[in-house]
Amino acid sequence: MAVDYMGGLQMVDRNERVPLSREEFGWMLFQWLSLRLTEEEIQYAGKLWSIPENSLALRCKFREELMAIHTWMLADMLQTMFPDEEEFHAMLGAVLSQIYEHLANATDVDYGTWGLSLTAKWNGYSAAMPSTHQQGPLWVLAKHIDSNLFGERRFDFQAQHAMVTYIGVTMKHLGKTLAKYGIRE
16 A cells, blocks of 8 residues: 555555546646746746846746746656557646646737647757767757747856756656556556
């Protein structure tokens, strides 16, 4: 048996994972992301990434960028969990529709347009990753995100390093979280 985060007991499967229905799994993913987009978490990440607090427009842009990078990480890891493309898109679509409805604050844009802008950001992230920089691909990804936020790359080593660490740690913890769950058939 395992104890879930809500304090209840759950049975685990033979791989020591908590079996969830697809709906429960999608809800758990949405909850994971919503916890990363609380005002406190955004402020914390903003301080790490040296985002000035006095610019409301930049803070809003930063929140959108955080949402995009987290959903990109989530999509990347879900693709491994769901090698069947149809299954992957169904799970990702279920999570993204919840994000759009409850977290995106996209009042002036429809779901399709929001999804296309998200996909464009993901393509930029994916293009940055295969690079062979001496600091690793996350360094290039962090430079790309910095350019998205400020229109050009800042030469702030500390902010750049904080981004790399934040993204790397988040990816590691997301992978560990996803490994705890299985989908009930």
